[in-house]
Amino acid sequence: MNILLISTSDLHGGAAIAAFRLMNALQAKGMNVNMLVRDKRSSNGNVIEVGNKTINEWNFLWERGKIFMTNRFSRKNLFDISIANTGVSVTELPEFKHADIIHLHWINQGMLSLKELENIFASGKKVVWTMHDMWPFTGICHHAGNCTNYQQTCGLCPYLVDASPHDLSRKVFKQKQAVYSSGYITFVACSNWLKDLAKKSPLTTAHRVISIPNPIDTQHYCPKDKISTRKKLQLPLDKKIVLFAAVKTSDKRKGMDYLSEASRLMKQHTDNVLFLIAGNNGKEIETRLALPAQSMGFVAPENMPDIYNAADVFVTPSLQENLPNTIMEAMACGTPCVGFRIGGIPEMIDHLKTGYLAEYKNADDLAKGLFWTLFEADTETLSANAREKTLNTYAQEKIAEQYKKVYDQQQ
Known part of the structure; x- marks a missing residue:
């Protein structure tokens, strides 16, 4: 079985570390696993960096720039939301074509666009998506806090200066609905808390939602004197x-x-x-x-x-x-x-x-x-x-x- 993990990074941030640990755990089980990232920090040969420095920086800045302009040039909440309007292309890579399972992790900040997600879902490949925060089932936010608008179709987003019923959060939510309908996804929450929230979103209705925690190497992390x-x-x-x-x-x-x-x-x-x-x-x-x-x-x-x-x-x-x-x-x-x-x-x-x-x-x-x-x-x-x-x-x-x-x- 060939598994392809896709993550923004392999070691930068908690979600990336969790994905990297899962890759090692799956390999220990005898599976063939590779990981695509735009920000490679490890020396692991199974981690493949995609894009190039110029393209990756442009994708990152273009997304943040659009959020910045939409929010009246306010830096507040600049990194609390993502719109996935740009990213790298992965579906033509040999690692993607040879994979039996496409396993998504945290793919924001210029890694995958909504358009590329649609290409992945429509490819006919089996897709698993481990959710490290709420973004996969909200319009644009990574943590909704007390807001429950994602349980309908978003809108009136508390992260936006000009919040309205048909604001950017509603627009992206609708885009996600169309994108997700192009395939079948198994959403995996890292906690039962996140799973219960995900099930309340219309974005997961036609898909499977389960809970599996992140792994840890208990031989490396172990008691010492x-x-x-x-x-x-x-x-x-x-x-x-x-x-x-x-x-x-x-x-x-x-x-x-x-x-x-x-x-x-x-x-x-x-x-x-x-x-x-x-x-x-x-x-x-x-x-x-x-x-x-x-x-x-x-x-x-x-x-x-x-x-x-x-x-x-x-x-x-x-x-x-x-x-x-x-x-x-x-x-x-x-x-x-x-x-x-x-x-x-x-x-x-x-x-x-x-x-x-x-x-x-x-x-x-x-x-x-x-x-x-x-x-x-x-x-x-x-x-x-x-x-x-x-x-x-x-x-x-x-x-x-x-x-x-x-x-x-x-x-």
């Missing part, structure tokens, strides 16, 4: 360590305002805590926390298991999430997690069993969860439960097997 890893990283042995990690830690959607307030509340009860920050712009975060903090900067994926193992708890105060790779990685290393009850997070963190689920946008409860995990809970039990949950639910061999069944059943 905490004292040894801290010595290796030159971290204090006498402090409780709270880890926060993100590609861009200063992104408002990552919830730093709430983590900052939670640190202030925690300081009223203890000063024996160090916040460890992994990701770009970490230095900006250090000064906003009331307790001591240390930025590790960008940490390469191969080094992240040490970071997770050095921590006593991983915190994700994100305000928008589907199925965060970071929670999965931390739990695989036996590190309990604390996060808001939002998106797919409640499917990952079992409250008071593998960590703590805080009420959404409640800094007081976030602080309570961190304090409980650090000073009151049975640490060994939490750690063992977190590791067991990952092995049973997210281990790459289990996820690859689930996808193999989907490929075999696909019309």
Whole structure:
């Protein structure tokens, strides 16, 4: 069976990393898998970069430029929506022609246009589309928030300055309806939360919608001796360590305002805590926390298991999430997690069993969860439960097997 994954990138961003991990998992099952991307970051020979630098930059800028102009030259929400008006051509490539299954992932920002999606669906190839956010079943947004207009045909989009019943979101939604009707798609949500939302959209009505989580290599992400890893990283042995990690830690959607307030509340009860920050712009975060903090900067994926193992708890105060790779990685290393009850997070963190689920946008409860995990809970039990949950639910061999069944059943 020849599988072709299509993704904007192979390693840049959570969706890309999830797709890359799936490629490795499927290959371990003996399947022939290639991946097409416009932004290649790995040295993997099965990842093929399409287009060229000039074309790819033009496609990216043309889409953003049209959104910018449509929204009265406002930068607000510029990267919260996509219209897929341009992209690269893939259907004439030999990798596409030889594939039995076309498996789409996150394909925005100049990777695939709606026109090329139509060509893919009309090709007669079996198509699977893993949804890493809401864009495949909304008009233009990646996260609809409290808006439910996608459950009809969009319009009155809260991301648009000139929102109206027949605005850009409605126009693109109608285009998607026509494009999707040219073939049959198996939509795969990474969480049951996303699956339930997807089923409410008219865009998925004539297609199949299921849920399969992202995979993780549980041999790479695994428990290690905490004292040894801290010595290796030159971290204090006498402090409780709270880890926060993100590609861009200063992104408002990552919830730093709430983590900052939670640190202030925690300081009223203890000063024996160090916040460890992994990701770009970490230095900006250090000064906003009331307790001591240390930025590790960008940490390469191969080094992240040490970071997770050095921590006593991983915190994700994100305000928008589907199925965060970071929670999965931390739990695989036996590190309990604390996060808001939002998106797919409640499917990952079992409250008071593998960590703590805080009420959404409640800094007081976030602080309570961190304090409980650090000073009151049975640490060994939490750690063992977190590791067991990952092995049973997210281990790459289990996820690859689930996808193999989907490929075999696909019309």
